[in-house]
Amino acid sequence: MNRVRKIALAAVVVAGLATIPWWGSAVLVQFGIGALILATLAQSWNIIGGYTGYPSFGNSVFYGLGGYGVAIAMAQFQLPFAFGLLLGVALAVSFAFVIGLPVLRLRGHYFAIATLGLAEVMTAIVSNLEIAGRNVGLILPLLKGDTVFYELSLGLLALTTLVVAWLSRSRFGFGLIAIRENESAAAVMGVNTTLYKVLAFALCSVFAAIAGGIHAYWITYLDPGSAFDITLNVKMIIMAVFGGPGTIFGPILGAFALSAISEILASKITNLASVFFGLVIVAAIIFMPRGFADLVQRFRQLGWRYFQENIRAHRV
């Protein structure tokens, strides 16, 4: 009964969010698209970073490849948007396999550092490709109205979240969690760790690529710098960690909360917005290092002691 109620609640929330373009302001809808895409990216990072325990800095490459798939298909070959999405996903998944096989052998910090350079490499490559418009970029055909993009983004976030929910109850997902918790113990228990890690990487690349494709079509313009932006990857990580990595709803909560905070700060105090945003992040790390999801779960038991214990546990 409890589970049925949860699913019903989630469906009602999604349906409610879906009505926003019909009564919300243009500003709200545009903010919504940005927040939904970021939430999708945080959620897809959650698969490799949160569930598998491999903090990837390569996810912005998947996002960029998804964008370029759509841009190349639509601007260079006048093909439909859906075909562009398929092309973008194919590019991202191939990249995930080719890069994943060598770099997923590295653990922890070494993996993070190895993926850190990928975005730079892709920027350099794409800047020299005629078909991708070199460093000038590509201009996509204009589709008027934000509603379509809003609903697409919402649908994608719902789909990504369903996959993550499936992960948390499936054999495949348990394999990933076992890898995160102790990789060598997972291996002796029969988990094909290399295969599972590469599959997780490829799975998260699918959603990041679709998000990139939707965003490129919405903005109608794509250049290497904005497509392969490492700060976007940093955002995914901050949002997923803020919300609670390795949980189903944490990354979404983190993405919505931080998008809202940064939007409010940017409109109230333009110049110092990023300083205050940094303060919010620092406070979050100190008071709720295991994310918002953990706070929600344990605050009920512990009350204000929750924050005291976190500060005490992480004192240097």
Added chain:
Amino acid sequence: MDAILEVVNLTKRFHGLLAIDNVSFALERNEILGLIGPNGAGKTTIISLVSGTLNPTAGSIKFEGAPIQRLPAYRRGLLGIARTFQVMRPFPGLKVLDNVAVGALFGAAGGHARNLRDAQEKAGHWLRFVGLDHRATQRADALGGPDRKRLELAKALAMRPKLLLLDEVMAGLNHVEIEEVISVIKKVREQGISILVIEHVMKAIQSLSDRLLVLHHGEKIAEGKPETVLSNEQVIDAYLGRKRL
């Protein structure tokens, strides 16, 4: 003779250190073979080589007649080899029950559980088997030392192995707990599982093992019935030092 595990001329070198030096032995089906020796003798290295956590420098390991020394660890798990770790490696953030469920979801032949709920039911069975069911819903990192030892055992058993490699599952336990673990291991053997066991608790290993194998500085110095091996002079020397006359 029907050996489930055959180790021939096994050698492991860590850079300059010869950890295992040309060791050969066989483990019969349904046998309990005790592996003893002073600290640093290479006992854990043997288990790591058989389970695939380490790769041998030379020599061969046959499981049910097929060579496995080049297979990755997970393939050996699928074949039916399970091990425990002396320095316990639980999945700290997972519930105790889910730790064991991983064994049922994966393990020998790719796991015998149909889905997560089934795996958790089977995990519950193994937790009762080792006497840890009262802590099923706690996180694994909330367990103390003795309970972590039991968890290691339950995780390995949930894999439904044919060969179980136990690395000091009794270290740090008190007398009562040791008796409990001994009876658990005997029950495991009754299910037809072959067992290679490392133990420092001499009384325990004597009463458990059909045969003993003694390692010293990576070399096999004795093998045979517990009584004969433990009265062997070379073995006594290795443990207590040479008598000076």
